[in-house]
Amino acid sequence: xxMSALWPRRRLRxxxxxxxxxxxxxxxxxxxxxxxxLRKFVRTPGLWVMGVxxxxxxxxxxxxxxxxxxxxxxxPYVEFLVPGYVATIVLFTGxxxxxxxxxxxAQGFTDRVLSLxxxxxxxxxxxxVADSVxxxxxxxxxxxxxxxxxxxxxxxxxxxxxxxGLCLAYAVVFTVVFIVIGxxxxxxxxAQGLSLIAFVLAxxxxxYVPVASMVGWLQPFARYQPVTPMVDAVRALLHGSTADVGLxxxxxxxxxxxFTPVAVARYRRA
Numbered sequence: 001x002x003m004s005a006l007w008p009r010r011r012l013r014x015x016x017x018x019x020x021x022x023x024x025x026x027x028x029x030x031x032x033x034x035x036x037x038l039r040k041f042v043r044t045p046g047l048w049v050m051g052v053x054x055x056x057x058x059x060x061x062x063x064x065x066x067x068x069x070x071x072x073x074x075x076p077y078v079e080f081l082v083p084g085y086v087a088t089i090v091l092f093t094g095x096x097x098x099x100x101x102x103x104x105x106a107q108g109f110t111d112r113v114l115s116l117x118x119x120x121x122x123x124x125x126x127x128x129v130a131d132s133v134x135x136x137x138x139x140x141x142x143x144x145x146x147x148x149x150x151x152x153x154x155x156x157x158x159x160x161x162x163x164x165g166l167c168l169a170y171a172v173v174f175t176v177v178f179i180v181i182g183x184x185x186x187x188x189x190x191a192q193g194l195s196l197i198a199f200v201l202a203x204x205x206x207x208y209v210p211v212a213s214m215v216g217w218l219q220p221f222a223r224y225q226p227v228t229p230m231v232d233a234v235r236a237l238l239h240g241s242t243a244d245v246g247l248x249x250x251x252x253x254x255x256x257x258x259f260t261p262v263a264v265a266r267y268r269r270a
């Protein structure tokens with residue numbers, strides 16, 4: 001009697017190749033993927049040094065070059081600008097996330113990971129963890145420049161920490177969005193181009209000017225697209241109010257629920 005008779009070969013069903021048999025756990029795989037991304041970030045000074053320089057220059061431009069032409073009621077423009085800019089900094093840095101995901105696919109790293117018995121969700125979680133750390137660096141450094149350029153807290157420290165926590169939550173949400181952009185892009189250049197869609201949302205929002213100052217037909221879109229409630233929620237928290245937080249959290253939950261399964265599905269298809 002042959003070995004094949006003792007253990008007949010089981011026919012593979014659709015999806016069997018996608019199910020890891022043994023291999024690393026979700027936690028272990030997530031940790032290792034996050035560690036790789038963070039090592040690459042730290043070992044490439046151009047990523048974290050130039051990111052800070054770029055944020056400082058953009059904020060400087062809006063504060064001191066365009067700020068004199070923008071009037072926000074009786075409040076200084078810097079008090080309006082800095083919360084919005086910090087809340088949306090992830091839209092400026094997110095293009096790097098999309099490009100990195102596209103480069104991993106082009107350079108074969110994604111294929112090597114997918115050939116291992118690794119849960120597909122761990123690949124997404126690993127990037128989220130790592131990119132959340134790098135986004136935290138961007139948010140904190142940008143906030144520091146905001147204080148340097150004249151921003152001052154008018155609320156309590158606890159309210160400021162709540163606003164910071166909301167910014168970090170947005171970083172996680174948009175990290176997933178940019179991962180999907182990187183996965184659907186055929187190459188790094190296309191990923192950079194598609195990322196500009198999120199970049200434009202920052203300008204069609206209340207980040208730099210009040211929505212009421214925009215042309216009438218644009219106001220409904222600017223008011224209800226996801227970025228405006230997020231920016232308004234951060235400003236509200238800094239002034240001791242939670243009026244806009246509910247809508248911002250709802251948008252965050254919706255984007256997470258929609259884009260996370262898409263990211264996992266794209267990795268499975270790969």
